[in-house]
Amino acid sequence: MMLTDGHLLDHRRPDAGQRSDALAALFDPTTFRHLERLGVGSGWRCWEVAAGGMSVVSWLAKRAGPTGRVLATGPDTSWAPPAVRPPIQLRVHDVGADEPPAEGFDLVHARFVLAQVPDPERALRTMVKALRPGGRLLVEDADPTLQPLACPDEHGPEQQLANRVRRAMCDVRAEQGAELAYGRRLPRLLREAGLRRVEADAYFPLASPACGAFEAEAVGQVREQLVAAGRVTEQDLDRHLANAAAGGTDLATAPLISAWGRKA
Known part of the structure; x- marks a missing residue:
């Protein structure tokens, strides 16, 4: 979830597919x-909005059915398969x-988008404008400072190292x-944008x-900067x-904040 060229996540990176798979496994259920x-x-x-894989797109298509869009x-859009059907x-x-x-959309959804664009306020206005009256907006973004630990149970040297790396990554990202x-x-931004019945x-x-x-992908994106x-x-x-690959460190991610509301 890093800035690339001061803009959106770079879906053209060679490892973009692996990152998309990890994101889907971790966050698609919620x-x-x-x-x-x-x-x-x-x-x-x-x-x-700013899709980087097919998991959410395919889920929406199944729900919307042949009469939906x-x-x-x-x-x-190079992440998409060659043939995409209605x-x-x-x-x-x-x-x-x-x-x-x-x-006139009934739903607009964006995950890991707003915090990655140079002008998130404009992006949010664009999403709200696209909704029909009564349409729903669901936006989801991370907040590493709410839960900054890679290993909340810091009981040994492996966990201590993981947390040291996570703190360094947050410093570099900042x-x-x-x-x-x-x-x-x-939640506040959605209310200020005029949405009703906002929850999160x-x-x-x-x-x-x-x-x-996911940890391997995240570290790989900033490895050079961390060492430098x-x-x-x-x-x-x-x-x-x-240690992360061995599976015994009980790694955690930053919290995903999901906020939703309806256009008046």
Whole structure:
């Protein structure tokens, strides 16, 4: 969940597919739970913003059915399979700079998007504008400062190393311009954008097998910067990733804050 070129997550990276798989394994269940609660069903028109994989898009398409529409957008769509069938449609779109790709959506969903764009307020206005009256918006973003530990149960040297690496990663991300406390602001931002019946919750997995894969991807994105800054050594990182792969460190992720509301 890093800034790339000051903009959205880079889905063109060679490891983007692995990162998407890890994100899906960790966070799809809670995302699907919220989408079910919002009532996504047959005939719905849905916009998946800055999609980086097919898991949520496919879930929405199954729920919307042949009479619905699922538009998946992003600054790059190379992550999508060669043949995408209705009701799924793909379009290149930059939510942080472009006007909405259409209006009248029953649902707009964005996960790990708003905190990654240069102008999140504009991106949020674009999403709200795309909704029909009464349409639902679900936005989800991380908040590492709410739960900053890689291992909440710091009972030994492996866990202590993991937490040292996590703190260093947060420092590097902050220096790169990432807003680490963005997730907690989502309920207020949705209300300020004019949405009604705003609610939110937080979720973070602990000791999931996918946490190790996600940790490896996250460390890989900033490995050079971590070492160059002198916060950790190459040997520290190799040892930490080996511990994570072994599955005995009970790794956790930053909390995912999910906030939702309806357009008046």
